[in-house]
Amino acid sequence: MSYLKKQYREIIEKIDKELKLPKKWDEFVKKEAEKDNLIIKTQGICHCKNCGTSFKSNKKINEIVKCPHCKNEYLIKRKNYQWHNFQNRTLVLLDKLDSNWIIRLFVIQTVYVRGNIRHSNAIEYGRVVLPEDLNFVNNRLYCHMYGTEKVFGNQKIKRWREYHHGYHRLPCEGKLFPYNLKKLFANTEYQYSQLWTLAKKEDCIDISYYLNHNLPSTELLIKMKLYKLAFCPKTFNIKGSFEKRFGIDKSYYPFMKKNNIDIEELDILKLFKRKNIKAIRFLKKYRLDHLKILAKYMNMDKLINFIKRNSNFDMDLYIDYIRFLEILKIDLKNKKNLFPDDIKEEHDKYEMQVQILEVGEDTRNHIKQRYNELEKYTFSHNQYFIVPAKSMEELVDESKQQSHCVRNYAKLYAEGECDLYFMREKETPKQSLVTVEVKNGRVVQSRGRFNSNINTKQKRFLNLWQKKVLKVA
Template structure:
């Protein structure tokens, strides 16, 4: 719609002397005596938005009236205000007393003070109403806990006698509350919007990005006629659909679940051949069985988890230029191969950090300590943290950056007869033992705790890792 025409229609909408309704007109929407009750405490007993349809300038017109009933100062009150006027096809509407709540939703201001309070921002028209211009997408009245929205009459007969009678609104999934939002788009591109609605492509009406409105029908979609069915079932944004159309045709995708399945491969540059799919299905069963053997119960693990694991494995392989022969591309144990490659690639990434970790560890070598059963020594490189985390199943590998920056130091407690096997991990931070845990973050046994206590006493470290009860217990 031309800007001048819209401005004229908005001006008419604000200043035209529309039919004035008496209180009796809205009588059917008033609260019943049962709803009102006998209590006169301050409260709202009834709040409704009533939409009344008609035509104006051969366009559908909706006038919304707000009814509120309640008690104030122990007296019953009733407010009836016209709060909104919308004309079909316009990008704006006019509202009165309507505002957006900071808590969400649309609220209505009541009382005569409203006119005086807002007169400095909005002019008063000839009807003594304060009308504001708002975008048609703003202040849509949905029924909520604050008030109920009712349709006083049906819009269809008025719409059928308007200039928008062929809008095909009934073919869409738009709600009645969104009618004027839809008609705004239809007014701009009537033939194209009607066609999209009748073809079942209403999702493209909601998101028109990618539509070529300057092209004739059906070329404005930018796809072949044979591909429209794919678009209808998948309901994808048009640009995304066109971008991935080649492989969607290849796999004959008509379901969104299938689309998401294959999309995961293609966006990561992996060709989902029959061999790849078959391999992943076999790995899915293997991983599920391994999890069951390890835990003794069925664990939730989906085929999508396996796909993500494989994609992550391939991406890591590319990072270190791994030769993708058959053995590397289809490892016999995908999860094991993924975990090993993950450790390897982290070590590669941490080369620069390792030098700093080693330099820092030399400051802590003076704290190396042992007895007949255990020994304790500082971490010397990131690979030790990764191995410690992997074997003991805890998060110490996440401390690589902190250790390299000398913000904290990690010590390893080993059994003397197994000095290279992870056993217990300890964090020393500013001469305080902040953490000391074994496998699965379990508190170590009494022998280890006594060993740590002696070490702490020797070097005057504060023991804070197990709480006061533990500390007192091992005194």
């Protein structure tokens, strides 16, 4: 346990002595603790374990439902549900000491055990002092070497230490106590910040960010009731028209406000320009750069319908497919191309065409010439035969079937640096078996599927071919 410098110890002691918890604190803690609870459903009736209200709902076990009485949203569980450990709920209290901002960090811990809910008190574990950015934690916080942290609420505060965890600062996100902020900020540079309103509306605020960056756009966004956008004030100018600031015209403002949209949702709104919050939130799980590609060709509804129609929809695969079509200049206005029945199959088909295209016409022509030169070494014996590679198409097909990268040999083959042959069974001439590389009349590599080694029988065939045909050459 590291030793705390005297001057830091004095700060900690002074906080203990001079900073009292505000009047409304207990009430605030109680209200926050109540957010962790369950609703128990038996015979179609929901019972709120927080306020005791019973009500009907179609929602199922493990879905979330809002209690009509206390208005909290809880997970639904069965009556015989035994044990539920809720995530720690972080509470943040801002205060002022001399010329410093003091951020105090607490957690509430809640467990549900056989019908009973148990909330802890607010457990203090950390303090941040600004503007110096001193980070302290006490013995209640255990830092695991892999970066996970755990608060032990049943321990008494014995000692404080500086928080050093790699280069990370102590995270300050949590539910910020809102009721003292207006007074704290009076006659400071934050007196118009409106952060007290943000603290009331939002559950997860990093107050240290706002204390380190006092941006006028914060106030403006909060006043506009775009609370979630106020989490990234840097993104928004304060000057210019609505459209200039938000990248979308003002007719979208009521929609943005009503749904308290966040920055990701705004990006999707800007892209598809559809006032459908459910659809926007559905698309949030995909990368914006992917959505940008798709927005060129389809509207939001068509995209979502297509995604939902495909079970196990793979966005990366689909984006690859769209890119292949772009490269090959295939009509993307055509619905059949845009929304293929089997993405994987079409993907593979066009991938091959793109690979063939990528090597360039010269290389493709050289490969044909190489075949003409090497055709004379074609050989067959017992169940096997061996032929040189005829075209880029064949090379790509072989590499695909064999799952190895003979494709990279295309250039070397075209330039005469190596000779490439396919050894196959007579009964299945289209099916890859062994890919053979020859240099100076000798087999230097022979590989099966996934670069596997070949069996004795196959080896014997190649030896015979080398002796009878190649060496003769």
